[in-house]
Structures are given as C-alpha cells and as structure tokens.
Amino acid sequence: MFTGIVTALGVVRAIDPIGNGRDMRLEIATPPAFLAEPPVAMGASIACSGCCLTAVAFGADWFAIDASAETLAHTKLGSWTVGSRVNLERSLRMGDELGGHLVSGHVDAVGTVVSVMPENASHRWVFRVPKELARFIAAKGSIAVDGVSLTVNAVTEDTFGVNIIPHTSSVTAFGFTQPGDPVNIEIDMLARYVARLRETA
16 A cells, blocks of 8 residues: 655666566666665565556665566556656555555556646646546545545546646656656545445445
8 A cells, every 4th residue: 555645756777578578677766765764675565656566676776676568558657668757655554654645556547648737836737537437536535646646626527637736746757747648547445435335325
C-alpha cells in the first residue's frame, strides 16, 4: 500500500528486454537517500508513477524492476524511454503518516492530459479517462494520477479536473508532463467498493 505522496523523482536510465523479449527490465536512477533510509531490501515494493513494482536489483543510486508484457500494455510504462521521469514512493509502513489517501499501486487505466491552464497560484489540469472509469470519479473525492494523490475538482462524462500547486509540480514528473501525454490512473478504492455494493444490493 502507498499514500500517493511522492518522495523522490527518478529517471529511467536503461531498458532491456528479458525472457521472451516482450517483458522488460527497467533501471531507474534515484537520489541515494530514497534507497538508503531505511535500506531498500531485495523484493521491496516501490510505486513507479503509480505502478506497484518489485525491486529486483539495486545500487547506491538506482534500482531495477521487471515489467511484464501485461504491465507494459496496460500502463504508461510501455511508453517509457531512457530519460523518462518517474514518480517514486516506497511502500507504507505501520505508523507512517497517511498524508494522501490509500493507494494500492494497481493502475485502472491509462488516461491522457487534455489541458493545463494557470488558475490563480496553481494550474488546472484536465485529464481524459475511459468512460467506464469516470463513474468512479467524484468531485471532492481522491484519485491517483501517475501515483500522485490528488483531489478532484470537477467531473464530466469522460474527463476530470484537478488543481496542482507549484510545489507538487516541482517535486514530481508533472513538471515535465504536457497535454497529450499518457498518465496512469488509479481510482479511489473506496469508490470502487461503494459502486460494487450498489450493484449487488
């Protein structure tokens, strides 16, 4: 489990095919402190732009994950290239502050950035999502976009809007994201369960 509070910004430094050539090993460069406190363990779960992935190798300032063809096809990882920025968060520990909302690291869909416009001291971002996912998104509810916990401000049939403050842009990959770019979307798990209960009631 994660909180959607990004603690480091990584950079993809290598992508290599493994197994049958459809799976990929990705190496991600990080600030050394991200892996050091406490020391990352082999097999640790790390959220990479919202995807819960397993660390299979690491050094002082990098770690590697293996992404299956399924993961590459259903998340934005399939579009990563060397130099892509990655939002990073280590898994939640008992007693940690829950500053965002509970995030599982299981991507529901790939959305698209529609627009980014200045709005007072922040920027209003609008994202398009598959229509079947939009019913789980509610104004004032939580959503994870590329692993970042955000509050929804507005919802239409297939889009939603959030406001992102300058601090968030400066410490996450949003500072490098443009309209048309893909983003990993994870809906609030509470919304998913409430919708399921209503369907079976």
